[in-house]
Amino acid sequence: MIMSLSVALIAVAFAVLVVYLIKTLLAAKSSLEKTTQTLQEVQQTIDELSYEIKQIVRHANDITADVEHKMKQIDPVMNSVKNLGEVLSELTLAAKQASTTLIHKFKQPKHQIESRPRHMLASASTPEERTIESYSAVYETGAKAKPAANVVKWIDTAATVWQRLRR
Numbered sequence: 001m002i003m004s005l006s007v008a009l010i011a012v013a014f015a016v017l018v019v020y021l022i023k024t025l026l027a028a029k030s031s032l033e034k035t036t037q038t039l040q041e042v043q044q045t046i047d048e049l050s051y052e053i054k055q056i057v058r059h060a061n062d063i064t065a066d067v068e069h070k071m072k073q074i075d076p077v078m079n080s081v082k083n084l085g086e087v088l089s090e091l092t093l094a095a096k097q098a099s100t101t102l103i104h105k106f107k108q109p110k111h112q113i114e115s116r117p118r119h120m121l122a123s124a125s126t127p128e129e130r131t132i133e134s135y136s137a138v139y140e141t142g143a144k145a146k147p148a149a150n151v152v153k154w155i156d157t158a159a160t161v162w163q164r165l166r167r
Contacts, residue, residue, distance in 0.1 A: 083167060090164070 086167070087164070
């Protein structure tokens, strides 16, 4: 009798174990189904977002190409503005030098101005002005200049102006 009771007790214990095991497996199945559903939703969302991201990247590429094209069109304008700034700077410097020379001439008595050599009246600051003064010093005799010296002086001045305009 003990044997039959032991077998009956083992059978009941096995049946209880099987019932709890079935409940655990059903819970795991439910959890896996929810995980599968969530993964499908995530996959669908990723697919939708990837299409939108591709569209955004294409649009950004179009905008970049348009900006590059417009920058290339603006480059000559910027170069012109730079050249204009250089010309205005040179004009300002020339006006400053001319006004300084004029003020010095008015401050000094006339006999002092005429007694000083020509190269001391105004100091040349650019190579072109020094070239003109050197031509003047070589080709002028006394108070009057030779006509050939004036022609050389005008040719050099015209060449200097032409170089500045070409920049």
